[in-house]
Amino acid sequence: MRADVSGGTTWGGMAIIEQGLEVAAEPVRSRLPPLLVPRLLDLFERVLIVSAFAFYVAANLASHNPLNSIVAAADAVSVWCVLIRRPAITVSLSPFDWTLAIVGTTGVMLARPGGHALIGPVVTGILGLSGLLIAVAAKLSLNRSFGIGPANRGVKVGGAYAIVRHPMYFGYALVSATYLLLNPTAFNMSIYALAWMCNFGRIAREENWLMRDPAYRAYARAVPFRLIPGVV
Numbered sequence: 001m002r003a004d005v006s007g008g009t010t011w012g013g014m015a016i017i018e019q020g021l022e023v024a025a026e027p028v029r030s031r032l033p034p035l036l037v038p039r040l041l042d043l044f045e046r047v048l049i050v051s052a053f054a055f056y057v058a059a060n061l062a063s064h065n066p067l068n069s070i071v072a073a074a075d076a077v078s079v080w081c082v083l084i085r086r087p088a089i090t091v092s093l094s095p096f097d098w099t100l101a102i103v104g105t106t107g108v109m110l111a112r113p114g115g116h117a118l119i120g121p122v123v124t125g126i127l128g129l130s131g132l133l134i135a136v137a138a139k140l141s142l143n144r145s146f147g148i149g150p151a152n153r154g155v156k157v158g159g160a161y162a163i164v165r166h167p168m169y170f171g172y173a174l175v176s177a178t179y180l181l182l183n184p185t186a187f188n189m190s191i192y193a194l195a196w197m198c199n200f201g202r203i204a205r206e207e208n209w210l211m212r213d214p215a216y217r218a219y220a221r222a223v224p225f226r227l228i229p230g231v232v
Helices: 036-061 066-073 076-084 095-110 121-145 167-182 186-210 214-222
Strands: 009-011 014-017 090-092
Touching: 036 066, 036 076, 036 095, 066 121, 066 167, 076 121, 095 167, 095 186, 121 167, 167 186
Parallel strands: 014 090
Antiparallel strands: 009 014
16 A cells, blocks of 8 residues: 655655654665665565465365365465565565564464364354455455555555455454364464454554555545444
């Protein structure tokens, strides 16, 4: 998504935003070549999500439970979107923002099969499929603008984003609930609790940052709800 870049640092046409830190209007003189930091962050993000996804899928395939595999497959679209996305317009260098993004995204991929399912396969199948479809619709709406880290690739107002401002998080929440109902272990509960605290923090931080952009403020007025239409 696109954000106001005033007060940021411009390196070769890319604005670098540091959350909570005022920086000079003149480009910062760095020992690192221009664009190296955002490019390294981009590479790190891609390697991290692909590696986490590979281990996550391997563990769920080994469980021989097709529902686990279907739920895990929801993140395949994330991997694809990360690999084909366009370069960012702006990137946050805030360590706190990146910590929330990394833990919130990869934390759920640490969950593993185990325990005894709390609900039958029909209910979990419907819940998981609903979450999967919502998450996929949101990712396809973003198309090449998807990323796990706090970077801006243009404000998206169509598709799933015409209904709520964060449809992907809602889809993820349904998928996470499905997986936890299928695999209700203490470890998975702890992992999901930590990951979702970070994800709710991500929503707040993203909104704070993006509200600097007049285009996003106009979008927020047109689409007032963040996750569930008419509720929140």
